[in-house]
Amino acid sequence: MTRRPLEGVRIVDFCWVGAGSYATKLLADQGADVIKIESRARLDGIRLSGPFPGGVQGVNKSGYFADRNTSKRSCTINMKTEEGQRIARDLVAGADVIANSFTPGVMERFGLGWDDVQRLNPRIVYLAMSMQGDGGPERDYLGYGLTISALVGLHGLTAIPGRLPVGTGTNYPDHIPNPCHAAFAVLAALRHVRRTGEGQYIDLAQTEATISVLGPAMLEFSVNGRDRDPIGNAHDRYAPHGVYPAAGEDRWIAIAVTSDEQFAALADTLGLPESMSRGLDEATRRERRAHIDDVIAGATACFDSVELATRLQKLGVPAAPVHDAAGVVDHDPQLAARDHWVRLPHAEMGESLYNAPPFRFSRTASELEVAAPLLGEHTVEVCREVLGMDEAEIARLTAEGVLA
């Protein structure tokens, strides 16, 4: 294994909560030196969000925080103090990337707006990932992944017709669309720096990056002039296509039939009446989907979800048990074979569970090695090694509450 691809890239990270922290984590895991700037005066709220080992809260014990902050260093700086701001500026002057996920205006109050930073360091990539971007009438609005999902249409389009919309049940934009778009943009901007020496400002509105994963639904309105209706687990083309009950409490199987042969195999396996399996082409199945779904649901309820999915897969039918957390963590042979789940030691949490990156490189390392940092774990190390401060100065700044 050679060194990690992003070694040598330093990121000064003011991101907090979900989306921003996950974006810089992706880069930290690939070797970037991500220095997370935190403060005891204004904690990253996710440090107080569950789960905690044994359910006991602690700023260094959140499993939610931990999974979002692997491979980073934590440096506490009280940004309300002038000296704290000066230290931050010194860090930024020597960095390749500065990142934040605040509402527009916060970084300016720290003296770290784009104009200030560009003067300090013209080669820097400045990532700002506020909820709605740095301009427009709603730029100061507050929200979370869940309210963003609602605002951009994801929540409303995810529902069983006639019932309340449900969305993903999570702050989905924080976990996939926003961190990935942000990390990709930063890597592209870093390429531009390598080639030209020119840094730049990236304005990522979390709403906009999320709409970008809903493109076809937007086009249905702009091209065909109508709003799409939610269709539950049905598919625009394929039928049957859905989530069906399996044996046991709250057990389900997902089945997607994408050809006539698959439908015949499904009907055989479930022992459906001949009239259901013969001569029903895709268009007819789509037309009669409600009835077909009822018949299938009646049949699947007697099967174990894993056994039935395995049998269907052997016949080439796309099918899967609907995994809950125990399913993905303990009972999925594929995730196990790929070593997806990693246990890392941590001073206060003991060994706990992390997701590995969802990709493997054939030559460079992609394993996760370093757990999330304790609050301020690397403050002294960063002051000494990155900023070249002596012990006396570090002691003074600590005593004065600047490094808190």
Add this chain to the structure above:
Amino acid sequence: MSSCARALEGIRVVELGGALTNYCGKLFAELGADVILIEPPGGSDLRSQPPYADDEEGVEQSLGFFYRNTSKRSAVIDIESPSGAEVVRKLAATADMVLEDRPPGYLASVGLDPARLIEENPALVVTSITPFGQEGPYAQFAHADIVCMALGGMLWMGGYDDGPPVRAVGDQAYMAGSLFGAVSAMVALTHAEIRGEGQHVDVSVQEAVALGLENAAQYYDLECRIRRRFGGTQREAGFGVFPCADGHVFLLASGIGGNRFWANMVSWLLHEGVRGAEILEREGWGESDFMATDHAKAVFWDIFTAFAADRTKKDLYHDSQKWRVPLGPVNKPSDVLASAQLQDRGYFVDVEAFGRTIAVPGAPYKLSETPWQLGGAAPKLGEHSDEVLSEAGFGAAEIAELRREGVIR
């Protein structure tokens, strides 16, 4: 087209893919890479997926294909014929990245083994986005977006408290694969450009979905609790979907990681003179144990829905912000396209397609010096076959011969 610098200019991507790779390829194309979509003679898979423009089936009509393939070129090459595979080998020798989503082993079976392509072009990155990854017991499983959502664990979390899990709109498993694919590909390209060393990147859609579990895996690990769906109900009082005059709103009065917004919520309702709102000031309200009770949920539901019944989702959205309460209108695409915020920022861009001017979602990020740019409508099937082959050094006679043999179109 403006003459701005492009972040990814000079990068050439040969994309042998469809539903799993297309969005990834688009991300590269719109920051300046030259992305050539190699399609089989019948067209790549999304071309036969509805919805269609004007509801007319046809290889040039799919809106899902259109959206994910803007700014690219299309060449039709039958890679299952030896001479077609040879054309792609030559293209790969001139490329920085091959992006593909074929079943593991397929490329090798047609003579395009990723390891061999890298041997012939040592700085080449081959990014494979597959449902489950290159190896393991599921490597050859049949897949669909809903199957990847199920096995990655996200499907379980969305849906009804008293009913089934529900799949998120818009093939989000495949989107997740494309997005993590783009990040990992860019990491590998960074390494290749600096060190001259290409490699094979193996992206699993199932694992990408598992990155979207929020804190569910850790709840199971640390507290032995299985997070469940809460759709159709409030997760706790003031947390969930509520009806209003013209639809629904999503309210998150409790915030995340504490009850920081509850006082704001109560002030708002008191200010509006909402009947019964004074109850919400009593002891216990705002504390998570109490907020999780059926009693608290029922009381809050009655108070809030009575208040919201004659207010629109838009008014509730703007009013909530004056009180610093996180509330989002449950919007439809038409609401999104009409958003004053997005219009002010020029998010949607106009493109000529399907015989009219259409608004297409624009920049997911605004880069000040190397702006995102939409490089035109999705290509017609095989629109650039000749041009791509001639750039790769094929003469007119060779191209005509390949066409006669049905290898290209």
